[in-house]
Amino acid sequence: MDTMRDRFIATTADLLDHDxxxxxxxxxxxxxxxxxxxxxxPDRVINVGIREQLLIGAAGGLALTGMRPIAHTFASFLVERxxxxxxxxLGHQGVGAVLVSASGSYDWPAGGRTHMAPGDVALLDTLPxxxxxxxxxxxxxxxxxxxAAADGDGKVYLRLSGHxxxxxxxxxxxxxxxxxxxxxxxVLAVGPMLDAVLAATxxxxxxxxxxATVRPFDAAGLRAALGGRADVVLVEPYLAGTSNNEAHDAxxxxxxxxxxLGVPREEHRHYGTVAEHLxxxxxxxxxxxxxxxxxxx
Numbered sequence: 001m002d003t004m005r006d007r008f009i010a011t012t013a014d015l016l017d018h019d020x021x022x023x024x025x026x027x028x029x030x031x032x033x034x035x036x037x038x039x040x041x042p043d044r045v046i047n048v049g050i051r052e053q054l055l056i057g058a059a060g061g062l063a064l065t066g067m068r069p070i071a072h073t074f075a076s077f078l079v080e081r082x083x084x085x086x087x088x089x090l091g092h093q094g095v096g097a098v099l100v101s102a103s104g105s106y107d108w109p110a111g112g113r114t115h116m117a118p119g120d121v122a123l124l125d126t127l128p129x130x131x132x133x134x135x136x137x138x139x140x141x142x143x144x145x146x147x148a149a150a151d152g153d154g155k156v157y158l159r160l161s162g163h164x165x166x167x168x169x170x171x172x173x174x175x176x177x178x179x180x181x182x183x184x185x186x187v188l189a190v191g192p193m194l195d196a197v198l199a200a201t202x203x204x205x206x207x208x209x210x211x212a213t214v215r216p217f218d219a220a221g222l223r224a225a226l227g228g229r230a231d232v233v234l235v236e237p238y239l240a241g242t243s244n245n246e247a248h249d250a251x252x253x254x255x256x257x258x259x260x261l262g263v264p265r266e267e268h269r270h271y272g273t274v275a276e277h278l279x280x281x282x283x284x285x286x287x288x289x290x291x292x293x294x295x296x297x
Contacts, residue, residue, distance in 0.1 A: 130155045
């Protein structure tokens with residue numbers, strides 16, 4: 001199976017061949033993968049080097065000319081380092097772009113804290129109008145990328161990860177999917193957390209929803225999934241509690257409870273492996289089962 005990042009490169013290269021409005025802006029990351037596309041489209045595959053503020057500034061400039069830019073690097077360098085440019089050169093200028101990250105929250109633990117970005121979605125939540133996709137499989141990443149590239153001038157963040165589910169689901173942008181039905185509460189699994197959530201809730205009387213798009217948040221889908229109890233557990237592959245307020249707003253007129261599970265706020269000071277990070281934060285199947293079962297009773 002290819003990775004989400006592999007699929008992103010192949011899909012974007014294909015899109016460049018068919019849509020003259022598209023341009024790709026890189027900051028060295030994945031530049032080798034785009035070399036063939038750069039030979040075919042030297043004016044629309046731009047590598048600014050390790051200059052992430054310029055990465056976003058160039059994307060904003062391209063958007064102002066009517067282009068549809070796709071900007072790509074690791075999540076920590078795409079959202080956190082150039083956040084001022086994301087806020088001003090895109091948001092304040094009133095133009096859009098497709099930001100495509102790699103490395104998720106801790107996909108490359110050996111890279112250290114500089115390459116970890118569990119707070120990226122929460123940070124984008126401070127800005128208006130962003131669509132945020134969190135696919136859990138390369139097929140989903142391709143579908144959401146193609147949708148984002150054709151999305152007029154919208155501001156879209158496509159969060160890619162090496163951590164992925166075994167199988168793809170037929171995702172639709174902005175809609176939650178019902179994967180399993182029950183009456184004892186709702187567990188919403190975001191992107192690559194689905195496989196662990198399904199294993200953790202095996203035999204539990206709960207509804208499992210799947211989200212590959214978290215912004216906008218499918219409030220109607222969450223409400224429709226409620227059975228006898230308005231108890232919700234959110235399992236996100238980034239900062240714990242990132243979507244809690246979205247769930248609270250969706251259920252504001254109902255007595256309800258919301259538990260947000262994800263990466264804790266404590267500092268990451270160990271390298272390890274992705275599996276060890278998941279286990280340390282209680283995001284593997286055993287850890288999730290203990291917390292979900294204990295919360296929903």
